[in-house]
Amino acid sequence: MNEYFSDLFSGAKSLLVGLSVTIREMFKPVVTVQYPREKLEITPNFRGHTELVKDPETGTHKCISCMMCQKECPSDCIRVKGEKREGVKGLALVSYSLDFTKCSLCGTCVEVCPTAALEYSQEYELAGYSSDEFRFDLLKRLEER
Amino acid sequence: MTPEAAKQDKHTFVLNMGPQHPSTHGVMRVILEMDGEHILEPEPVLGYGHRIQEKMGEARPWPGFMPNTSRMDYLSAMIYNHGYVSLIERMTGIEVPRRAEFIRVITDELNRIQSHLLWLGAFLLDLGAFTPIMYTFDDREQILDILEDVTGSRLTYCYHRVGGVARDIDEKFVERTRAFIARLRSRFKPIYYDLVTSNIIFIKRVKDVVSFTPELARRYGLTGPPLRSTGISYDIRKNEPYSIYPEFDFEVPVGTKGDCLEVYNIRVAEMEQSLRIIEQALDRLPEGPFRNKIPRKVKLPQGDATFSVETARGELTYYLVSDGSDVPYRLKIRVPSFSNLSVLQELCRNMLLSDLVMSLGTLDLVIPEIDR
Ligand code: SF4
Ligand code: SF4
Numbered sequence: 001m002n003e004y005f006s007d008l009f010s011g012a013k014s015l016l017v018g019l020s021v022t023i024r025e026m027f028k029p030v031v032t033v034q035y036p037r038e039k040l041e042i043t044p045n046f047r048g049h050t051e052l053v054k055d056p057e058t059g060t061h062k063c064i065s066c067m068m069c070q071k072e073c074p075s076d077c078i079r080v081k082g083e084k085r086e087g088v089k090g091l092a093l094v095s096y097s098l099d100f101t102k103c104s105l106c107g108t109c110v111e112v113c114p115t116a117a118l119e120y121s122q123e124y125e126l127a128g129y130s131s132d133e134f135r136f137d138l139l140k141r142l143e144e145r
Numbered sequence: 146m147t148p149e150a151a152k153q154d155k156h157t158f159v160l161n162m163g164p165q166h167p168s169t170h171g172v173m174r175v176i177l178e179m180d181g182e183h184i185l186e187p188e189p190v191l192g193y194g195h196r197i198q199e200k201m202g203e204a205r206p207w208p209g210f211m212p213n214t215s216r217m218d219y220l221s222a223m224i225y226n227h228g229y230v231s232l233i234e235r236m237t238g239i240e241v242p243r244r245a246e247f248i249r250v251i252t253d254e255l256n257r258i259q260s261h262l263l264w265l266g267a268f269l270l271d272l273g274a275f276t277p278i279m280y281t282f283d284d285r286e287q288i289l290d291i292l293e294d295v296t297g298s299r300l301t302y303c304y305h306r307v308g309g310v311a312r313d314i315d316e317k318f319v320e321r322t323r324a325f326i327a328r329l330r331s332r333f334k335p336i337y338y339d340l341v342t343s344n345i346i347f348i349k350r351v352k353d354v355v356s357f358t359p360e361l362a363r364r365y366g367l368t369g370p371p372l373r374s375t376g377i378s379y380d381i382r383k384n385e386p387y388s389i390y391p392e393f394d395f396e397v398p399v400g401t402k403g404d405c406l407e408v409y410n411i412r413v414a415e416m417e418q419s420l421r422i423i424e425q426a427l428d429r430l431p432e433g434p435f436r437n438k439i440p441r442k443v444k445l446p447q448g449d450a451t452f453s454v455e456t457a458r459g460e461l462t463y464y465l466v467s468d469g470s471d472v473p474y475r476l477k478i479r480v481p482s483f484s485n486l487s488v489l490q491e492l493c494r495n496m497l498l499s500d501l502v503m504s505l506g507t508l509d510l511v512i513p514e515i516d517r
Contacts, residue, residue, distance in 0.1 A: 007349075010345045011346050013345075014343070014345040014346055014347075015346070017339050017340075017344070018276075020339075021335065021336055021339050025280070025336075031286075042293075043290075043293055043294045045293070045295065045296075045297045045312070046297055046298075047296075072208075074205055074208070074209030074211070074212060075212075104213075104301075104303075105212070105298065105301070105303075106211060106212035106303050107297070107303065107311065108209075108211075111311075
């Protein structure tokens with residue numbers, strides 16, 4: 001019987017100690033963010049899907065259609081199409097399709113690219129109604145930018 | 146009535162826990178033969194998240210498997226990366242710069258703390274305590290922010306590379322990590338100890354539930370904190386040291402009784418030890434290159450090799466057999482959660498249902514790792 005009451009007492013005491021922790025924390029600054037009304041800034045190093053780099057000098061991409069990224073991609077989600085054109089060194093890029101539904105965001109393509117033509121986008125809010133929305137043509141996306 | 150008598154009496158029923166159940170922490174199913182609140186026979190069913198990870202490793206050149214390593218145990222992604230690149234380095238003899246080894250250890254330990262923090266919150270949530278997970282997630286977010294800034298990702302890092310790491314760490318990383326160490330240390334006592342560890346209700350609830358014994362541990366190949374709670378001091382970082390762990394001064398917390406409370410205490414103590422390792426590593430961080438140049442196509446020499454690392458859940462072993470090409474002939478991954486789950490049937494027989502939930506929490510299972 002005595003033990004029962006001492007248990008009850010120590011239990012109540014534990015609860016009070018716990019409560020004091022929560023009350024103390026209640027007056028500390030709020031750490032949650034009301035997404036989507038508020039947004040945190042994300043780090044520039046964030047690894048989103050890939051994007052073609054816009055060269056400020058030429059105003060276009062730097063890709064030479066060497067197919068390195070396509071060959072090295074472990075998920076096989078890149079298709080590069082290039083063609084021979086007058087006055088262009090190497091092959092001119094016709095389309096660069098990225099199947100983002102399969103991409104594992106590993107960064108291999110960015111690392112192997114000899115001309116540093118790829119970068120990571122900062123896009124993290126990606127949702128859509130069909131998988132087709134995530135088969136990007138990066139060349140088109142670049143032109144729209 | 147004893148469970149045996151109950152079985153003959155046929156007053157039993159079958160209860161299906163999962164595959165979609167909050168306390169199985171993933172898609173795992175346990176078929177329970179019940180007698181009222183008592184479990185007569187728990188039978189785990191696996192494979193809902195099977196993604197042929199091993200076969201994927203055998204179907205492409207070895208660098209292509211790197212992103213997969215983060216996707217088995219998503220809470221120890223960094224340590225999984227580390228094990229795989231070290232395995233390849235052991236086979237090919239590729240050297241790693243010293244600075245990279247330090248960066249690997251720092252990020253590994255941050256990853257381990259992050260995993261333990263998540264476990265702490267989720268375990269208490271299983272017991273019905275909602276508040277602690279708020280605090281653990283607050284701390285865990287700090288680690289994720291630090292790691293995101295250097296790796297570019299919050300969970301599936303794919304950061305360690307054969308011959309080094311993908312990106313160098315900078316002053317900002319060092320500063321933030323130091324600030325985090327101070328912050329977490331200052332929170333152990335006023336928050337975690339007062340709120341949870343010293344709480345008599347919590348202690349009474351978890352004490353003496355389940356009993357891991359050294360004999361049981363040996364029989365099932367138990368690993369990680371549940372193993373150490375039986376008094377067997379076995380940690381790959383000490384017993385089969387890899388990377389630069391021998392250079393650091395840290396302890397392996399062990400228990401004696403092997404109940405839920407001991408496992409809890411061990412995990413909390415491990416976080417403190419990890420902080421110690423990170424601090425020492427930051428103090429002695431050498432200058433120099435962070436990544437060695439390696440040839441573009443590296444063939445794996447014929448033969449086989451294994452490499453073990455200590456993840457947050459226990460011993461992880463990679464075993465690779467090569468026929469001399471750059472595509473592994475066989476890649477076997479032995480994961481800690483799998484051997485820890487195997488003990489469930491024996492451990493939880495004749496237990497109360499709510500204690501089974503607690504045992505699952507104590508084992509800290511990550512189901513995608515078991516299914517792979
Ligand atoms: S990030 Fe990896 S998976 Fe995605 S496109 Fe590049 S190489 Fe392929
Ligand atoms: S590796 Fe770079 S240059 Fe070559 S095809 Fe890919 S994006 Fe273009």
